[in-house]
Amino acid sequence: MGGSWWIYIVIGVILVAMILLTIIPQKKRQKQQQEMMNSLTVGTKIMTIGRLVGKITQVNADNTLYVNVGTELNPTIIVIDKNAVGLVLENVAAPVVTPVEEPAKAEPEQEEIFEEAKDSNDDVAVEDLTDDKK
Numbered sequence: 001m002g003g004s005w006w007i008y009i010v011i012g013v014i015l016v017a018m019i020l021l022t023i024i025p026q027k028k029r030q031k032q033q034q035e036m037m038n039s040l041t042v043g044t045k046i047m048t049i050g051r052l053v054g055k056i057t058q059v060n061a062d063n064t065l066y067v068n069v070g071t072e073l074n075p076t077i078i079v080i081d082k083n084a085v086g087l088v089l090e091n092v093a094a095p096v097v098t099p100v101e102e103p104a105k106a107e108p109e110q111e112e113i114f115e116e117a118k119d120s121n122d123d124v125a126v127e128d129l130t131d132d133k134k
Contacts, residue, residue, distance in 0.1 A: 036085070036088055037082050037083075037085070039088065039091060040056060040059060040065065040082065040085065040088070041056065041059065041092055042056055042057060042058065042059060042092070043055060043056065043092040044056045044088060044090065044091055044092050045088075045089040045090035046067065046085050046086075046087065046088055046089060047085075047086050047087040048067070048080060048084050048085060048086055049084050049085075049086040050084070051086075052067075052069050052078070053069065053089065054067040054068050054069035054078070055067065055068050057075075057077060063081060063082045063083070064079055064080065064081055064082070065079070065080050065081075065082060065085070066078075066079055067079075067080055
């Protein structure tokens, strides 16, 4: 009896290892599934768990999706739960918002300089024409 305690330790370590090896990958799959659910937007092409392929036309707050499984000319809209999405085939990229820069105050000054230069060039051109006529 005194030497059999190490067998219980080995069995305990094996059980803990088996439990950890099943829980960690399951948590990883759940995280990927949640990220996929959060990325569903209008226009995303999906495949349901029933193997229907379509594009999302509307996303509702109650975790339902309106999916067009028909064609563009002959749409067939079905309503499914978000959990019924099996695979995202084509994800729609979010529109890139670029910040609008306000024009610097130096630009109007440059425009004024160009207008002054243009005015002075017009005077020169008029003078040249008058010189040619003489």
